[in-house]
Amino acid sequence: MARSCRLPCLTSQRGDEAMKVFRELIAQYGERYSTATIYIAFVIVSLLVSVILFGIFHSTGVMKLVFANAVEQAEFGGAFAGFIATLVFLIRSYNIETSKDTMLTITGNVLLPDGNPIEGAFVFVEGIDRRKETDSTGWFAIKVDEQESWVVRASYEGRAAQVTVARRDIQKPVRVIFTNTTMAEGSLGDQEFAREYEQQFSKQQERDKRSREEFRDMAPEEAMVAARDVEDTRLVVLKGNLLDASVDILVSSDDNHLRAKGGVAESILDKAGPEVIKEFKRHRQYYRRLRQGDMVITTGGGTGARAIFHPAVIDLDENRWPNKDIICKVVRSSLRCAVALGAQSIAFPVLGGGTASKYLKPWDSIQAIVAEAVNHALGSDTCVDRRLRYIALHVFNQDDIQGDIHALIEHLVIKPRLPNSAVPR
Secondary structure: OHHHHHHHHHHHHHHHHHHHHHHHHHHHHOOOOOHHHHHHHHHHHHHHHHHHHHHHHHHHOHHHHOOOOOHHHHHHHHHHHHHHHHHHHHHHHHHHHHHHOOOEEEEEEEEOOOOOEOOOOEEEEOOOOOEEEOOOOOEEEEEEOOOOEEEEEEEEOOEEEEEEEEHHHOOOOEEEEOOOOOOOOOOHHHHHHHHHHHHHHHHHHHHHHHHHHHHHOOOOHHHEEEEEEEOOEEEEEEEOOHHHOOOOEEEOOEEOOOOOOOHHHHHHHHHHOHHHHHHHHHHHHHHOOOOOOOEEEEEOHHHOOOEEEEEEEEEOOOOEOOOHHHHHHHHHHHHHHHHHOOOOEEEEOOOOOHHHHHOOOHHHHHHHHHHHHHHHHOOOOOOOOOOOOEEEEEEOOHHHOOOOHHHHHHHHHHOOOOOOOOOOO
């Protein structure tokens, strides 16, 4: 009986995994390509399925058992039915998944009357407690809920401007243009708006400045490779031992059996102490094996951290070695879990090192970690409602840095990636 029950469970688990992959693909490509392009891709996939089905029917001769006098027509009919069924399934699943996300994004530029962009203007949507600061090109992007129209307001140096965005124009970048009218010359509503929000933003900036100064002192100057303040988050790349980090969360790097054989995984447990090792072994006995990309969490013990994340970057059972996508998944999950635990700071090693480095170059792992950190700092991850204040990457071997880390961070900040998308290869 136990054996007969196991097959449906495994089938259901595989089905859930397949739908999870499908959802991740939708999240990755849904905003990058138009709906028409995605539908064309679905048609191509459905055609491939029908060709495979026709090959199976023709090679096995299964249709001869049922349709002895019309074998060829039956084979074509079965392939066509497979085409229709696959296409309907893909389109229906896509529509269901995309309809779950009711959040829309208003994007645009804040400009002076002469068309020059304004950097540092504060923008918000009326009725939504969410604000953004424009970059050097005057660009902003704000998530909004579904409604007929929105009022986008901006303030800068005593000036206020606003524009109304209709639902049909949500896909078009808006232009918020300041006139030469100052706050004192404007309407009473504009004056109150500009005065109130500039006061709030000034207070928030002062708090952020104090917070950044505190986190800036966490990283020793002699170990610093690169540092950058992105929005409210300080990103640093350090050379040296991860165990020297004084952070809320430490991230390890292990396999799916949680063996902690050598490298950073063993070093972290040694410093954490016997109580954390017992806790870690209980996880290992309970889970037996993890899926690649999953992780367990223990307390910090002697490391001084509040918690230690133990991700499985290698799957020994299916011989799956880490790649950029897995590293991105681990970093993204770690950042989300850290936020959920109320942490302010986190430190990563170069994930996938040691024996896995012959399958994934350390520089590729560094690129993936930095990319996800920048994505998180820019607020692109819609699955979290706040951001960490300090994200550190500790590179033990200086030779692992085989490129310009400053240029990498700058490029990612200027051209942010789509939410949850994979790192470009």
